Amino acid sequence: MSVMTLNEIAEYVLASLKKAGAEKASCVTARGRKEEFNIEANKFTLLRTLFDDALSIKALYGGRKGVASINKLDKDSIDKAVEDCITLAKAGTPDEAEDIAEFIENKNFNRSIGGSQMDKLFTRTKDFLEQIKDEYPLIMLEGVTSAFSSGRGVYANSNGVVFSDESECYGMGSMFVAKDGEKSSSFNGYGESMLSLDKAFLDMGMHRALIEESVRSLDTRMVDKKFVGKVIVTPACEDMIWDTLLDCFMSDRSLIEGTSRWKDALGTKVADSKLTMRSVPHHPSVVAGERYTGDGYESFDADLIKNGVLEAFALSLYGANKTGNKRTKNTAFSNIEVVAGDVALADMIKGVDKGILLNRFSGASPSPSGDVSGVAKNSFLIENGKVTDALSETMVSFNIVDIIADIVAISKEQATNGSSILPWCCFDGITISGK
Amino acid sequence: MLQDLLSVHKAEFKDHTELRAQVNTTKRVTLLLGNMVSNSQSEGGGVSARVYKGGTFGFASGAEYSPESVKNVIAAATDNAGFMNTHVNLGEKPLPQAKAGKAELKTKVENNVSQSMLIDFANTLDGIITKKYKNLTARTVIADFLGMEKLLVVSDGADSHWYQPRSTVYVFMTAETSDGVPVELYEPFSSHGHFNEIFTDPNLLTNKLDELYEHLMKKREGVYSKAGLCKCVMHPDLAGILAHEAVGHTVEADLVLGGSVAGHNLGKQVASDLITMLDVAHTFNGKTCPLPIYVDDEGVTAEDAVLIENGILKGFMHSRETARRFDVAPQGNARAFAFNDEPLIRMRNTVIMPGKSKLDDMIASIDDGYFLVKTGNGQADSTGEFMFSVELGYEIKNGKLGQAIRETTISGVAFEMLKTVDMVSDDMVWSISGFCGKKQPITTSMGGPAVRCDINIGGR
Numbered sequence: 001m002s003v004m005t006l007n008e009i010a011e012y013v014l015a016s017l018k019k020a021g022a023e024k025a026s027c028v029t030a031r032g033r034k035e036e037f038n039i040e041a042n043k044f045t046l047l048r049t050l051f052d053d054a055l056s057i058k059a060l061y062g063g064r065k066g067v068a069s070i071n072k073l074d075k076d077s078i079d080k081a082v083e084d085c086i087t088l089a090k091a092g093t094p095d096e097a098e099d100i101a102e103f104i105e106n107k108n109f110n111r112s113i114g115g116s117q118m119d120k121l122f123t124r125t126k127d128f129l130e131q132i133k134d135e136y137p138l139i140m141l142e143g144v145t146s147a148f149s150s151g152r153g154v155y156a157n158s159n160g161v162v163f164s165d166e167s168e169c170y171g172m173g174s175m176f177v178a179k180d181g182e183k184s185s186s187f188n189g190y191g192e193s194m195l196s197l198d199k200a201f202l203d204m205g206m207h208r209a210l211i212e213e214s215v216r217s218l219d220t221r222m223v224d225k226k227f228v229g230k231v232i233v234t235p236a237c238e239d240m241i242w243d244t245l246l247d248c249f250m251s252d253r254s255l256i257e258g259t260s261r262w263k264d265a266l267g268t269k270v271a272d273s274k275l276t277m278r279s280v281p282h283h284p285s286v287v288a289g290e291r292y293t294g295d296g297y298e299s300f301d302a303d304l305i306k307n308g309v310l311e312a313f314a315l316s317l318y319g320a321n322k323t324g325n326k327r328t329k330n331t332a333f334s335n336i337e338v339v340a341g342d343v344a345l346a347d348m349i350k351g352v353d354k355g356i357l358l359n360r361f362s363g364a365s366p367s368p369s370g371d372v373s374g375v376a377k378n379s380f381l382i383e384n385g386k387v388t389d390a391l392s393e394t395m396v397s398f399n400i401v402d403i404i405a406d407i408v409a410i411s412k413e414q415a416t417n418g419s420s421i422l423p424w425c426c427f428d429g430i431t432i433s434g435k
Numbered sequence: 436m437l438q439d440l441l442s443v444h445k446a447e448f449k450d451h452t453e454l455r456a457q458v459n460t461t462k463r464v465t466l467l468l469g470n471m472v473s474n475s476q477s478e479g480g481g482v483s484a485r486v487y488k489g490g491t492f493g494f495a496s497g498a499e500y501s502p503e504s505v506k507n508v509i510a511a512a513t514d515n516a517g518f519m520n521t522h523v524n525l526g527e528k529p530l531p532q533a534k535a536g537k538a539e540l541k542t543k544v545e546n547n548v549s550q551s552m553l554i555d556f557a558n559t560l561d562g563i564i565t566k567k568y569k570n571l572t573a574r575t576v577i578a579d580f581l582g583m584e585k586l587l588v589v590s591d592g593a594d595s596h597w598y599q600p601r602s603t604v605y606v607f608m609t610a611e612t613s614d615g616v617p618v619e620l621y622e623p624f625s626s627h628g629h630f631n632e633i634f635t636d637p638n639l640l641t642n643k644l645d646e647l648y649e650h651l652m653k654k655r656e657g658v659y660s661k662a663g664l665c666k667c668v669m670h671p672d673l674a675g676i677l678a679h680e681a682v683g684h685t686v687e688a689d690l691v692l693g694g695s696v697a698g699h700n701l702g703k704q705v706a707s708d709l710i711t712m713l714d715v716a717h718t719f720n721g722k723t724c725p726l727p728i729y730v731d732d733e734g735v736t737a738e739d740a741v742l743i744e745n746g747i748l749k750g751f752m753h754s755r756e757t758a759r760r761f762d763v764a765p766q767g768n769a770r771a772f773a774f775n776d777e778p779l780i781r782m783r784n785t786v787i788m789p790g791k792s793k794l795d796d797m798i799a800s801i802d803d804g805y806f807l808v809k810t811g812n813g814q815a816d817s818t819g820e821f822m823f824s825v826e827l828g829y830e831i832k833n834g835k836l837g838q839a840i841r842e843t844t845i846s847g848v849a850f851e852m853l854k855t856v857d858m859v860s861d862d863m864v865w866s867i868s869g870f871c872g873k874k875q876p877i878t879t880s881m882g883g884p885a886v887r888c889d890i891n892i893g894g895r
Contacts, residue, residue, distance in 0.1 A: 041692035044523040045756075047515040048494035050775045056477075069477035071498045084476060091551045093471040093558075122522060142693030142817070143874070177694035177817045184696045187817045226662050256467055257573035259609050259617040322470070362814045364824030364844045368609065368617035373844040373893035375822045393820060395846060395893040397662060433662035435891050 006031065007164070009073055010156035013057050016082040018158060022059035022089065025158045026100045026296055029073065030054045032151025035118060037125050039144035042133070044126075052151075059085045060100070064092035097321035101296030103160040109291045111167040113195050116148035120197050121170065128174075128201040135202075138215050142175040142187060146201070155296055163292040170194050171418075172201050178214040185217040185390075188360055188378045190236070193287040193418035205417045206236050210378070213359060213390075217378060220392035222434035230355035230408060231396060231430045232348060232382070235415035235422035237358050242277060242336050242422075244366040244400050250304065250332075252319030259368040261401055265310050266325065272407035273308040276339040279332040280421070286335045287418040299330035337421040341410025345424050348409045350385040356396065356432060357387055366400070373397040376432075395433050403427040436544040437596075440505050441482075441588040447509075448590035450516065451487040451530050453733060454509065456480070456500055457774035460582040462630075464553040466561045467575050476550060481774040484512035487756075490525030492516060496775035530755040531765060533592030538730045544584055544598045548630045553578035556604070556630070560637040564606065567641070568648045572617065573609035580630045581878070585732070592734025599726065601878060602630040603868050604640070608647060612655050618841070620651045620809065620827060623868035627725050650808070650827050650839070657839040660828070660894035666804035667845075667890050668797045668831070671864035674883025676813045676823050678712055678785045679871070681849035683881075684815035686742050686750075687768075687780045688757035696819045696850070700748050706853030708746040715739050715784040716767055724784040725867035726880035728767060732778040737767025742785075746854075754780050772875040779874060787883035790859025797858045797887045799834040805892065806831050807845065815849075822846040825892075844893040852890055860885035 004012065010027045017025035031053050038046035055078065056069040066088025068081045125146040132139050150168040155161070173191035177184055190207045202208050233241060247254070249270075254260035262270055280301045281289030290299045295317040303311045313325055314332035349357070356379050363374015376394045380387045404427070411424035441454045458480030465473040482505050483496035493515025495508045557578040564574050584598045603625040609617050622643055626633045669677060684690060685697045692698075697705075706712075716737035717727035728737045733755050741749045751761065757780065758765035769778035798806055806829045813823030824844050830837035865882040 040689055043525065044491055044519060046492040046494055046777060047519050048492075048496075048777060049511050049515060050495070051497045052775065053498045065471070065474055067473070067475035069475070069479075071479045071481065074499075088474055088476060088550050091549075091554050092474045093554075095470055097470075126522075140694040142690065145874075175693075179694040182696075182699045184694050184817045186820065187694075252472070253467060253575075256470065256472070257575070257609065258468075259573050259619070261617070318472070362816070362822045362846075364826075364842060365812050367842045368619055369841070370616075371842055373842070375820065375844065375846045377816065377820075392818070393846065393848065393891060395662060395844065395891060397659075397843070397893045397895060431662055431893075431895050433891075433893070435664040 006154040010154050014156060014158050017059050020086045022061050024060040024100050026058045028056045028155050030151055030153035034147055034149045036145055036147035039141055042141050057081060057085050059089045060098055061086060061089035063094035064089045065098045066092055097318050099317055100157045100159060101161050106162045109165040113168045121146055121148060124197050131202050136211055138178045138180050139211055140177050140179045142177060144174045146172045155292055157296050161296045165291050167288050169288045176214060178218050180218050183218045185214045186377045188214055195287055206415050210236060213378060217390035220390045222393050223432055226433040229432050230352045230426055230428045231358050232424055232426045233358045234424055237361050238422045240361045246314050246333055248366050248368050250314040252316055255313060255323045262310055269308045270310045271305055271308040271404040274341055274407050274410050275305055275308050277305040278303050278337045279330055279335055280337045281330050281335045283337060283421060285416040285421050289335050290330055293331050302329035338423055340412050340414050340423045343409040343411055345411045345413050348411055348426050349382060352382040355382045357382055370399045370401040372400055393435060397431040403429060437584055437586045440502055445588050452590045453485045454588045456482045456586045458584050459773055462550055462553055462580040464557045464578045466557050468573060469561055482508055483774050484508045485777055486512045486516040487530055488516040488520040490527030491519035491523050493519060494777050531759050533735045536593035536736060538593055538595035540596045540598055542598045545629055548580050552631050556634050556637055563637060570610050571608050572611050575607040577605040579603045589734030593730045593736050595730035600629045602628055602633040608651050610651050610655050618654050620647055622647045625868035653839040657841045660840045660843045660892050662894040664889055665892050666801050668806050668885055668887050670808045671862060671885050673807055673810050674787050674886060675866045675881030676810050678787045678883050679881045680813035680815045680823055681821040682712055683782045683785045685819050685849055688751040688753045689780050691751055695817045703748055704746050705748045705850040706743055706746040707856040709790050709856055709859045710743055710746050710853055711788040712743040713739050713741055713786055714752055714782055715786055724880060725865050726784055726878060728783045731767040731769045732771045733769040735765045735767045740766045752780050770877060772877045776875045781877045782879045784880040789861050789863045789884040792858040792860050794860045794885045797885060798831055801831045802833055804831045806836060819849040821849055845890045847890050852888060855889040856886050858887035
């Protein structure tokens, strides 16, 4: 049998599942290729090429769900996956909330950029390595990857929904420390996705600023004693805040369990009026944003919190059916934009008598109470409106529900890394402690 | 079971080459308040080749495992190695040779772990929890199986066929404080072996679940810990993550080359002389470890790595490449998670050796401090500064346990904090439930005794 196209595979899977007795079924299949350069400890170490296939199928049989995933696309493997999926579903428990997307409009998306330029990617990576050696001789690149990824994916279900998406993009990620004799800074990192290789890696987003701050972090101090103060969270660290809100108060799990502190708060004020938080896969700064959800709906940008009011939960179709709320217009856990405020970053810093500029947070997984504690990494003390010493062994503790209720300021400036678009945010009432 | 399509190519290898076929199989059932929110299985496998030439590697992988695809990945990896050698040209010496040999399967590859077993177990356990523990506002039961099979052929060193089945049940319990704030605790039950061998009867977990529920009821009344440096006793459940996060990552040789503070501490006192720490290959005190590694993914026969001996930093964990740079022998720490991952330096069974003290005496010896019982996640740093979460702990007042504390985080600088250890208990606990993240996830095992030390605790 000749090699099937992804659309043919999807059709074949859905027909097989229906023949096996599934009343509803869906299928996601993809073929992709990735080429990646690796650097470790300031030296090139590896070039790797990955050819990947994927097939994930879902069947509803008597209201019971089964999901089987494989990474082979030959007929025998597909037939076995179909059989396994039906077996799983038969063994499951019926749940009326399980469903698949209804037919609305099928679409094909194509975000190809004309293929890879591997020689240019190598040159960009080599230039970055040499630039670091020249401009920041105290920086050790613990690990760098630069990659080109391409692939095509198809979603189809038994309601007639079919989406396809062809995409290509570059990506780079770096982990680095400053090292001077026996002194080391904390590690830090930066990553960005991009559609072209026009810009030097070092000049992307906050990359250079974070590297410079690592050099400044070779000499650190602890805070003198425990105090309650302000913390300016930079875009490099801010996912910690928004991911916690999404996980603990807006997700399927938290709402089905009923542990979300916002379970009854839809349409009410949960945050300071300055806060507008959106999930924006179509934002021009987002590279390779989602075009359709895993449930089979086209993805659109969505307001989650608008002027402090909770506009939407981050619910899948199942979560929506289970809780009686609306599903989110996209998968919502990536491509977060926090709308810029009206205060310049420099003025925001001037407004802090005693606090921290928080660049990285190493802390516990978020708990449903909203209590958060952890270590301030790659961070600096702010004293009398000025950023002063780099910090070590400094812990921060706060309740996230409390701090977002009264946000001191949100900056005019935003930073993007091809995935999110975030400003600097100043929060108050945070316990900051040294030894 | 994987067929050997690899050995036929061994005679063709010109440069150092690793050829690996691998299949990872997972099965998972999740019950959220009794709702089956996941009922899934996955199988991901294929073949990869890595070729070393003059100081850099070329790697390639494909999902298809056939005679033709094996040839293709060897050719692609060789091309990539050639590209790197031409463009980078480090001119490094060859990798150190490893002892030749062949490690046969020590655990039988079985595919008879049915989804029904996981579903029945999870449903029965969920029923027990619902009936027995009345003050819960939410509960989650997860039954999980991971099987990893690898077939490795190398140009020099040991070929191997390895299989690791890991079975885990996670139970999450949630209750509310008097003012309606949710508090949560979880317990992982995990072991090397197939699900049906490890989890024969859900009722056998109830003693541990009784304890979990009792702790949760106390945590509902919990108080915030007082932020700052404190004297504490870490339960043996925390010692493993102490070994893994505080020291283990710091002494991985790739991170040492990348700037870790451990680099200039080799041969120096970095801990109290009560501390001896190993990364065990496969056998500890005559018993097979939770994660036995006999040959790593570079074809190196695995041996125990002594990291700290009586407080002195003795060595690092290596790949062949870092072993060459440090001029030592590799000990089998290079492992890959999936077929399309290249081997990285990873911990295996990282353990702090037990001491002579009794846990009760250690608690009784503290006037004002904390007994830290359960942890969640953790993270290491190049500076040696580590943190890990504390999901459950108690105040110690005048040698006795007091109120439970709410979730918090502890941190310290490993080589300073370990010098404050002045009591080590005579028992130990192993843990194998989690994954370690470092470019790729990987299964690791960790263990140790209770320790008394000074540590920085977050709080109010």
